[in-house]
Amino acid sequence: MAAAAAMAAAAAEAEAGGVCAGRRLPPHSPSGLVLQTVEMHTGGEPLRIIPRLEAAEAAAESGGLSLLSLRREVAATQDHVRRALVHEPRGHAGMYGAVVVRGGAAAAGAHLAALFLHGAGYSAMCGHAVLALGRFALDYGLVAEPSRPETAVRLRCPCGPVTAFVPWDGRRSGNPVRFHSVPAFAAATDLAIDVPGHGKVVVDIGYGGTFYAFLSAEQLGLDVCSSKTRDLINAASAVTEAVKKQFKLHHPESEDLAFLYGTILTDGKDAFSEEPTTNICVFADEQVDRSPTGSGVTARIALQYHKGLIQLNQTRKFRSSTTGSLFTGKAVKEAEFGDYNAVIVEVSGEAFYTGTAIFTVEEEDPLKYGFFFK
């Protein structure tokens, strides 16, 4: 009985704020950073949303910067914020973030623009983040008058305009969220690549807002569902490095976007089926997506459509090998993108809130902007 009474007393004191009476913030240096975030995940992949980053907004407003230029500016001048929030101790090896930008040329014609943050830097597109940001935009008032049962949220991503369609019940957003991405295309198919330690493999390269190499894990002597994650990471990373050396990417609009983001190993099930196809995405610096990877699903659908393996409006399920979470994907219409025949792909998935946070920095902290090791 005593323990229960003690717990009740402690709960009452905490409730009354006895422990942190009136303190919303932990003690920190007067000049130290204070960063408020909204925490979400999509299919297990985290999204640490920074609703406002004053320096980014100032640069966007004063400089009239495009989102791609703003991405370069933030990387050059505000990278300590990314490191502080994505790296340990505030983040972890799988952490992913987004800086919300409103107003200025960067967000022209959109409800919000987003800069995507990962362990090694900044990406061009992130589908799991778009699904979460769609809900965030409705629940945090970035869309003036949401409409039931579903509201279109216009986002600008570094790769271009993306529209999310978010359920709205009049009070809060819901799931599943879906989005239409930028035109997606097959950049190369059946490319022979010599991968050190693995010999010759055949890869496809698809664009779903960012470029990925795709191949079945079987070509590397692995199984995407049962092999050790470390082995899958090592093999996928070796493929990424080999493709970077042996194939030059071209992006129809910007050389800023002509980079290979990573490699997605699959179960080889590219022909249409009602059953899910499983993949694992290893991107940036050996970072593993816990979700099925929205930009990867977009590119896989474009490749499967290019190869005649699926038709318009045929929905496929994509399963993450790490968490078992599911996204769906379907090509909804044909498009042109530069010299490429492309498709507009719809991806759907579920995003959830996991909390809000206030992070502080003490100037005296030798690890104040985080640390990263593998």
Ligand SMILES: O=C([O-])C1=[NH+]CCC1
């Ligand atoms: O969903 C997505 O497109 C991605 N999630 C993490 C890397 C890219």
